[in-house]
Amino acid sequence: LACLYLVATPIGNLGDMTPRCIEVLKSVDLIAAEDTRHTKKLCHVFEIETPLTSYHEHNKDSKGDYIIELLSEGKNIALVSDAGLPCISDPGYEVVAAAIEAGYAVIPVPGANAALSALIASGLVPQPFLFYGFLNRVKSKKKKELEDLKYQPFTTIYYESPHRIKETLQAMLEVLGNRRIVIARELTKQYEEFVRGSIEEVLEIVDELRGEMVVIVEGSTEKKEETLWWQELDVVDHVEHYV
Ligand code: SAM
Secondary structure, X not given: OOEEEEEOEXXXXXXXXXXXXXXXXXXXXXXXXXXXXXXXXXXXXXXXXXXXXXXXXXXXXXXXXXXXXXXXXXXXXXXXXXXXXXXXXXXXXXXXHHHHHOOOEEEEEOOOOHHHHHHHHHOOOOOOEEEEEEOOOOHHHHHHHHHHHOOXXXXXXXXXXXXXXXXXXXXXXXXXXXXXXXXXXXXOOOOOEEEEEEHHHHHHHHHHOOOOEXXXXXXXXXXXXXXXXXXXXXXXXXXXXXX
């Protein structure tokens, strides 16, 4: 039976391309890549000559159907994203679910990942952790998402772009309070850096931060005041009368 391989690619340092990832990419019939031009360069470095096709946010429905059709013909397919693990804040989830549904094996071929690399070196409690990925770009929606996360006690991992990091930290300060955070920047690359401190401290130097970054935020130590179910009802005055 044909397999769908989920293959990790480096997040900056080409040395993180594992021998197994190379072997799988060489052996499959087709590589479905988030950006074929980007993956073509990677394939060139590792002398991988397998044909490429695109699989991204905007063609994932039609391309997903095509991938399932190829699997049904007995073809092995590898899915890669531009960096790190497919499906982790990257395309892939839908075709994985479809392949499982259709009865094909889905095989992870692990390697670099920005979230876990940042977490293990952050110095914050590593488990339990919550991987959130990107917050919404719209300020009001971002705040709403943070409100929903406010009382959860797990160390939380966010991805963020350097253009939005200041606004995101300001929103976090406002909603979550002045927690301890770690920004892991340019992981595995020449200018890799960890910035550790309170949100207020990090905000003082945030304008200097460039490049790709992961934000790790300590969990809440505060408990949400418990709301009894009947306090949420419209009839609350009536009910209270009898308590
Ligand atoms: N699939 C990837 C993974 O497994 O880590 C993540 C892809 S997501 C579209 C890209 C985001 O991951 C960036 O905006 C940044 O937050 C984070 N990221 C990727 N590479 C990174 C690196 N070398 N250093 C720090 N963060 C990185």
